[in-house]
Amino acid sequence: MFPLVLLVIYSGAVLLVMATPGEGLESGEKDLPPEVLEQKRIAYNYDQPWFQRYFWTWPKRLIWDQDLPAHQYEDWTVVEIMQSALPVSLQLGVLALGLAVVLGIAVGVLSAARRGQWLDQLSVGLCLVGVSLPTFVVGAVLLIVVALWLRVVPVGGWGRPSQTLLPTITLALPYAAYIARLTRSAMLDAFSEDYIRTARAKGLSEWRVLLDHALRNALLPVLSYLGPAAAAIFTGSFVVEKIFTIPGMGTHVVESINNRDQSLILATVMVYSVFLASFNLIVDVLYGVVDPRIRVGARTT
Amino acid sequence: MSVPGSKVWRSFRRNRAAMGSMLLLVLMCALCFASLGWTVDAMRRPSLSEVRAAPSTTHLLGTDELGRDLLARTLYGGAISLSLGLLAAGLAVVIGTAYGAFAGYVGGRCDEIMMRIVDVLYALPYMLLVMLLTVSLGAWLERWHVVGTEWSRFIVLALAIGCVSWLTMARVIRGQVLSLREQPFIEAARAMGFPTGRILLRHILPNLIGPIVVFATLTVPQAILQESFLSFLGIGVQPPQATWGSLAADGVRLLNPIRFDWWLVVFPCTALALTLLALNFVGDGLRDAFDVRAART
Numbered sequence: 001m002f003p004l005v006l007l008v009i010y011s012g013a014v015l016l017v018m019a020t021p022g023e024g025l026e027s028g029e030k031d032l033p034p035e036v037l038e039q040k041r042i043a044y045n046y047d048q049p050w051f052q053r054y055f056w057t058w059p060k061r062l063i064w065d066q067d068l069p070a071h072q073y074e075d076w077t078v079v080e081i082m083q084s085a086l087p088v089s090l091q092l093g094v095l096a097l098g099l100a101v102v103l104g105i106a107v108g109v110l111s112a113a114r115r116g117q118w119l120d121q122l123s124v125g126l127c128l129v130g131v132s133l134p135t136f137v138v139g140a141v142l143l144i145v146v147a148l149w150l151r152v153v154p155v156g157g158w159g160r161p162s163q164t165l166l167p168t169i170t171l172a173l174p175y176a177a178y179i180a181r182l183t184r185s186a187m188l189d190a191f192s193e194d195y196i197r198t199a200r201a202k203g204l205s206e207w208r209v210l211l212d213h214a215l216r217n218a219l220l221p222v223l224s225y226l227g228p229a230a231a232a233i234f235t236g237s238f239v240v241e242k243i244f245t246i247p248g249m250g251t252h253v254v255e256s257i258n259n260r261d262q263s264l265i266l267a268t269v270m271v272y273s274v275f276l277a278s279f280n281l282i283v284d285v286l287y288g289v290v291d292p293r294i295r296v297g298a299r300t301t
Numbered sequence: 302m303s304v305p306g307s308k309v310w311r312s313f314r315r316n317r318a319a320m321g322s323m324l325l326l327v328l329m330c331a332l333c334f335a336s337l338g339w340t341v342d343a344m345r346r347p348s349l350s351e352v353r354a355a356p357s358t359t360h361l362l363g364t365d366e367l368g369r370d371l372l373a374r375t376l377y378g379g380a381i382s383l384s385l386g387l388l389a390a391g392l393a394v395v396i397g398t399a400y401g402a403f404a405g406y407v408g409g410r411c412d413e414i415m416m417r418i419v420d421v422l423y424a425l426p427y428m429l430l431v432m433l434l435t436v437s438l439g440a441w442l443e444r445w446h447v448v449g450t451e452w453s454r455f456i457v458l459a460l461a462i463g464c465v466s467w468l469t470m471a472r473v474i475r476g477q478v479l480s481l482r483e484q485p486f487i488e489a490a491r492a493m494g495f496p497t498g499r500i501l502l503r504h505i506l507p508n509l510i511g512p513i514v515v516f517a518t519l520t521v522p523q524a525i526l527q528e529s530f531l532s533f534l535g536i537g538v539q540p541p542q543a544t545w546g547s548l549a550a551d552g553v554r555l556l557n558p559i560r561f562d563w564w565l566v567v568f569p570c571t572a573l574a575l576t577l578l579a580l581n582f583v584g585d586g587l588r589d590a591f592d593v594r595a596a597r598t
Contacts, residue, residue: 005421013433020437132522132577134529134546137570140553144561227424235428239533243553254534257432265433272426280424 005277006270013269014054017262043069044263054266062267071261078267081252086271088158089241089248093234095164096171100229103176105215105222108183112218113210115188123180130177135236139170139243156245163244171240175229179222186218193217219290227280234272309511312590319586322579329576333379340380343373345541353555353562363564366555371548375569378543382525382573385459385544389524392463394517397470398509402501404471405478416475419468427465431527432536434461451542458531458538462524470516477512481505511591518584522577529573545573 032040041047045057061068066079111123146166147155153162190196191214199209238250249268256264314320348368356363362371404415435457442453481487482505490500529546531537537547552565 008421009425016430016433016437020440128578128581129574132574132581133570134526134533134549134573136529136533136553137549137566140556140566144556231424231426232428235426236530238428239530242534250534253429253432254536257436257536260436269426269429269433272429273424276424276426277421 009273013266020260068263070264078264085249089237092237095168097233099168099172100175104179105183107180112184112187127177127180130174136239142166158246167240167244182221183218186221187214190214190217226283230279231276309590313586316586318582322582325579333376336376340373340377343370344377356564362568374543378545378548382544386521386525388459389463390517390520393466393520397467398474401471401474402478405475419471423468431461451539454539462527466520473512515588522580545569
């Protein structure tokens with residue numbers, strides 16, 4: 001199943017790339033002499049028929065030989081670009097996803113436990129604002145207030161822990177807000193169930209009821225949102241990288257798409273697809289951990 | 302369901318937040334679209350003597366880095382943002398409804414395969430897809446010279462965003478159709494020998510109006526936000542044209558501690574955030590009014 005999905009995605013991406021007119025080689029200000037253009041075409045394998053290029057030469061050069069060149073950085077191979085930029089983007093994404101989940105669930109549980117009170121109303125209001133503001137505005141405001149006026153953390157860059165603080169928060173906030181909304185409404189649904197009444201009736205402490213009984217069931221909608229959230233966060237990091245000048249995939253992606261750098265586009269799409277598809281696989285497994293009923297059901301069918 | 306509209310309307314009217322938001326939305330739309338006659342020219346008119354002027358009586362919201370009036374640009378940007386969101390949401394609704402209704406109605410193996418495809422698409426880095434679609438579709442439109450560059454970008458953005466936002470819609474519609482399919486009136490229609498297309502259009506579709514309206518309302522803010530995301534990366538609308546997102550992105554780019562031109566960010570952002578908030582409130586209100594989760598005939 002997994003390889004088939006990847007093949008389909010790759011074919012789709014190839015189709016899209018091929019539908020774009022131009023090979024993106026003549027992107028300089030001056031027209032290149034025909035001999036140079038011919039040499040470039042050979043270097044990038046454009047002299048081969050498309051089927052051979054996309055489904056044999058490029059995958060082979062990318063994975064096996066690791067010497068597939070990228071258009072706009074002539075002395076860099078795609079693999080080198082990925083090696084330098086991808087870990088940064090993935091770190092940022094993982095940190096933000098983690099923060100979004102933890103913060104979102106915590107706020108959701110708290111506001112469900114105190115429903116109707118000012119804490120609940122405050123968090124519901126903040127969550128609505130959180131999902132309605134573009135990330136780059138939140139990021140820019142944080143950057144100016146925290147980094148430039150208060151001078152608590154550095155303005156940009158990547159590597160030191162203090163540099164990861166603002167980008168992570170910026171990227172995580174909208175998704176934390178959405179997860180908080182999900183958790184809150186799922187918790188409120190759970191409160192009306194019989195097993196919660198039973199748990200209270202047998203004298204468990206309120207927190208025990210909340211965290212052990214209600215939250216466990218409220219986690220399911222959050223889990224099923226994790227897949228789309230991961231997709232959005234890992235691509236959303238492009239914007240955050242631009243604000244905080246983080247050397248991640250963002251600039252490469254935008255430039256490769258603007259320059260029609262087919263090899264880098266295809267490689268990026270594939271890397272992100274593989275990553276997100278495996279992530280979704282893990283989420284599917286987690287389903288069974290959180291809700292044993294699903295595990296049992298899967299075994300009987 | 303004799304007159305379903307009136308019941309929904311009554312329940313919606315009791316929701317004060319949703320009603321207020323509705324009012325705000327109507328007002329915002331009226332302002333943005335009614336002022337187009339003035340803004341179309343005013344948003345492009347540079348005045349180099351008033352570059353980045355703070356809000357004053359001549360320019361109520363100040364001017365940008367070319368001295369263009371920010372009020373005109375914000376109103377015009379609003380018209381573009383709203384129409385882009387509506388177009389994209391409309392497209393998403395059409396694709397999602399058709400796909401979900403077909404999968405749910407036909408059922409069986411076909412349904413299974415179609416829903417697996419949706420699962421796979423869910424896991425895609427869809428922002429990358431939107432970027433790819435924007436650039437490749439845009440290149441074709443420009444090559445054919447169908448419309449000017451500005452408008453081709455606008456159309457392409459709406460198409461690309463619409464093409465990736467239909468997944469949730471398809472899932473919800475499929476679920477509804479699965480339960481509708483078993484209802485007696487559908488069985489009756491089938492027994493009378495109506496063709497599948499007619500049953501879907503005349504008997505199933507009217508019963509899906511609730512989820513369709515709700516998800517359309519909730520997709521518009523998503524589309525507007527996605528466009529602002531692309532604008533910030535430089536793949537959004539083409540420069541003299543503006544959306545709330547691109548205006549805010551331009552403002553953010555000009556922000557620095559030495560020249561803090563707050564109005565360039567604050568006004569477009571307020572308009573954007575207010576509209577998105579209102580849309581979300583209305584969407585939530587409609588969901589409660591239509592009682593989508595437990596939709597019954």
